[in-house]
Amino acid sequence: MVKIMTTKELARKVKKHEETLILDVRNTDDFDNWKIEGGKVEVMNEPYFNLLDGVDPVVEKLEIEQEVIVVCAKGGSSQMVAELLEEAGYENVYSLEGGMKSWSEHLEPVKVGELSGGGTLYQFIRLGKGCLSYFVEANGEAAIIDTSRMTGIYEAFASEKGVTIKYVLDTHLHADHISGGRQLAERVGGTYYLPPKDAEEVTFDYTPLEEGKDIKVGDISIQPIYSPGHTIGSTSFIIDDRYLLTGDILFVRSIGRPDLAGLAEDWVGDLRNTLYHRYKNLSMDFIVLPAHYSFAEELGEGGQVSAKLGELYQRNSGLRVEDENQFRKMVTENLPPQPNAYEEIRKTNMGKISPEEEKKKEMETGPNRCAVER
Template identity: 35%
Template sequence: MIQTIDVTTLQTWLSQGRAVTVLDVRPEADWQEWQIPQSVHAEAYYDLKASQLAPALQQLKFPLDQPIVTVCGMGKMSLVAAEQLQAQGYQVYSLAGGMQAWSLAWNIAQLPTLANGTEIIQIRRTGKGCLSYLIASQGQAMVIDASLDPTVYLQLAQERGWQIQAVLDTHIHADHLSRSRQLAELSGATFYLPANQRSSGTYQPISANMQIQLGVATIQALATPGHTWESMSYLLDGSHLFSGDTLFLAAVGRPDLEAQAAEAQQRASALYQSLQTILTFDPASIILPGHTSKPVAFDGQPIMASLAEVQAATPRLAQPETEFVAGLTAVRPATPPNHQTIVQLNQAGAGLPADLITLEAGANRCAIA
């Protein structure tokens, strides 16, 4: 009998730095695209599928006193792998629900406290790369781009004695279902969205240059169209920019989701202008993006960089507009799985569907490096 382990338990083990071997048995290309931090890969999938002993598992040499957690796409082949490993004397668990379930795993990283006492916590959906933020000043808190169950944010705020007063999205997301509206309802906070023509639910519209006060902190909206037309970035106290999917640490937002070629071109051009505005900021400004394209490590290190560092890591930012637009529209990376359904649900602003996991499965694909 193979024991299973759920996502929350494995997430806790990794957060605690517990000695565990995470062994991924999916085909190598799947592992290369998206994996659990610190996981190792064994090319066993096709043998397991054919109900054969997998040589790749027989050859493994792991410490016998350290548990192994086997992982596959949905938690089926990992059970077969676990059986073969258990027969070799290992203590093995199979991750229930596999990488699909892991999509909801998360961890946090706290930024150094700002001079005026403002605190920022980055909440990372490690299995998907979505980054959201909890910002607090004098006990008043705000959440940007909630992508996890609202109780995650409510609990983080409650533990610190903070009251969530505002929940904002940077844009209408295509890769995950926004939990912002739900979080605002549960916490009694105001739900803000960049003013747009697409959302049919009610929200407090954010217009360019609008300011929101949070304790002694000030958040200023900056219109940064391009990735989507309504995209906004939010500048905290003139020094920290929550850049959504406009600017990442070494990539820019893709302009082609839900767009035909001509519109993608217009959006790429708008993105160029938006980025030019950001590039006028102090090079020491901290960029806090909406996504990362790598699985987020359980290391407590915030995913952030100074504007100068981002500029050095993103050659596209130095291109003239024509080259920038041509370059961005020449690449059309694979679209996020189910993005049309996700966009429709985010636009409708009605409740969340029961089967979130299947809908959101897969890597993030909002950036172009």
């Protein structure tokens, strides 16, 4: 029997920066578009159809005693290739359970730090998608920010910690992944918050996020800061006067793109004002915690994605473009391809359409692509 590696086991290896060899047997176009990255991952691609007559195409690339994790789209082809490798004498071969589809949905919690009054802040890393969500708990209460579609893991985590989820917040109307915020709030009887300027077309009730109206989780304050640019309603959060959750406005190595609602020219000024003025008036000691990461190098030891705000003003090239026209050109012309099915995802997050679960999985396939490439 072929040995199986779960997405949880693989995530732990990536998070701990263990040397990991991936043999991806999807077709080259799919591989080039989206692959497993992070930590000390080495990944090679050899399409499945090249291995149907034997594993000779990869034998020279693999050492017989190496641990090899074979990956495909859903987990079927990888098992067949793993069997062929075992028949060829490789003993330390695994097939990734569920393939890239399961990898896309795995969430890995990482403790960010203790909060005043005994609270704790956690970052949930969606390694296969580059999405980051947050779990704030204090005094038996919890708030979740930028919730993924897989809401069960947050409920299980809250139960494990013995806390009640009271608030669910989205920093903006997402275009790269389906938010589970509203559904989670309904399931647990909590309050769902959304920036009102992003909610003009939503079909459901929500509580507006408003600057000046802090949200209390036990003794911890979550302070909304209006920070438009990625969307017209984008809102950041200051937590416990130490952490700045920037949504899709500011990342560790890049900045947010303003074009996913088709209004790049209209929103570029807002983006610049947020990054070059609004954030500059905040403490440079704030720890920036974004809603996404785009580069494997952004994963620090233990998997956490974070950086001090002051450090980002020194080394993030998106924050160092003094000429306004050059900045405008950068964020309207220097853009990666748009996220997969982003228009359908936006409509889903507005409540305008309700795709079946399999369709949702298909819509979310691929990287997040919320950043300006630099």
